[in-house]
Amino acid sequence: MNFPFYIAKRYGISLSKSTAINIITAIASLSIIISTMALFVVLSGFSGLRELSLSFTNQIDPEMKIFPKTGKNIALTPEQKSVLQNSGFFTVFSEVVEERVLFSFNNKQQVAYIKGVDSNFVQVTDIQNKLYSGQWIEPNTYQAVAGYGIADKMAMGLYDYQNDLEVFAPKPGKGNIESRDAFFQETLFPVGIYALSEDLDQKYIFTDIAVARSILNFEANQVSAIEFKLAAGTSESKATQFLNQVFNNSILVKNRAQLNEGLYKMLNTENLAVYLIFTLVIIVALFNLVGALIMMIFEKKLNLKTLYNLGVEIKSLRKIFLFQGMLITVAGCIIGLVLGFTLVFVQQQTHMVMINATIPYPTKFEAVNVLLVVFTVLCLGFVSSLIASSRVNKHLISE
Structure with missing residues (x-):
């Protein structure tokens, strides 16, 4: 010893x-x-x-999300969509259209993000299980789901047939905004309220992607971003490399940590x-x-x-x-x-x-x-x- x-x-x-x-x-x-x-x-x-x-x-953010490197939209071609579906890297992906707009309800205004989503969105995220009240939006309707904070500030009720939830998005061009003619305008029908956290509850109002495209003047094949749910065992680095190849390095790819870098x-x-x-x-x-x-x-x-x-x-x-x-x-x-x-x-x-x-x-x-x-x-x-x-x-x- x-x-x-x-x-x-x-x-x-x-x-x-x-x-x-x-x-x-x-x-x-x-x-x-x-x-x-x-x-x-x-x-x-x-x-x-x-x-x-x-x-x-994590309830609202996908495992991976892509954005355009320049501009505000990605033109998703049918060929690219087919390649993504058959790649094996992803279980499902969702096309989204989002932008800051002005909402008005019963003479109360609130600036927030409108987020148009397709039917796959509830499979990419767990948002549907975080509804505070009401139901999730149905495809091809003008229904909307608002955050609890937005609904509280605007005193917004569900299935309110007497008051409209109006959305205003500025039209492209130059000059002063002095009338409603300078805005794209649409009316939504609130059917649900989600509750996650104080910040997120004041950030989004969800609606169908076709409605959001109409409000934001997007083409039928244009999206603001695409959100992905990775297949089991998929490497993030390989998936990122694959996405850059599909979109010719014209996109930014972020994982869940990078989406919430702050x-x-x-x-x-x-x-x-x-x-x-x-x-x-x-x-x-x-x-x-x-x-x-x-x-x-x-x-x-x-x-x-x-x-x-x-x-x-x-x-x-x-x-x-x-x-x-x-x-x-x-x-x-x-x-x-x-x-x-x-x-x-x-x-x-x-x-x-x-x-x-x-x-x-x-x-x-x-x-x-x-x-x-x-x-x-x-x-x-x-x-x-x-x-x-x-x-x-x-x-x-x-x-």
Whole structure:
């Protein structure tokens, strides 16, 4: 057995003669346990919040979406449509037409996106299952489904035969917009309200794609974008390469993360900030470990002197306290992780902490969080033990 490790293990098992050193060592161990547990619980909680936040956008965003590189529309030819259908890369795809327009209902106006969709849209996204009330639009009708935020601001009811939902889109050309003649105008019939998140509920009003084309003056083969649901096992990079070939590199291809780039950046930044803050907590906690090891070194000075006189090298004597510090760190890390797992599991099962009356605080087990906690604690514990063990030198032993 490695001699320094054997001595470190003996020192770790036996209590010190000094009550003060035992108390400081216990405090150091407790600090590592609590800080490890806190870091794991916070990272698991943030993983849950991240999943909850992204779940709202995932209900309405496709796995992949293409846009024109220039202009506002893509001319989708029958040949291209046939190639996409038979490619094997996609389970289904949906043609969409969208643009910011002005909506008017019962003398109340709201600027939002009109999004014309075909019958495949409900297969590409899960929007149909997120209806707050009413029903989804039927193909080839003037029906509309509005976001909860838009409906609330405009006091819009469903199946209201006394008030029309009017849509105004400016006609192309030059000059001042001074009358309704400067707009393409159409009347929609609200039949449903969807509810996802505060931002998304104020963004879209859905209608049939033919109606949207008429309002926005699009040709029958023109679309603003095409949304795709990837087939199982399909590589995003290969699908992207295929789409660029089909459309002669005249499109931009974005996956779900790129469609919500701002949200992903915000979540990643917050995750990094939380990790750094709690890493600082661990660093502060490990000051106790440094202090405990230094006090142990001074207490064992006579033993060290004896070992040195018996021929043990200084670097081996330093390893004794390096190993002892790592043993304390590893034990604290394991116990902290077990307690962290327990807390997260209890939260998942009992929902003891709630965001509001109906939504429990989300948590999620992720292997990357376990690896990150272990790596952080062990690395910082090693540095702390190395700093403390460096106090063992010839000058100390010769005193």
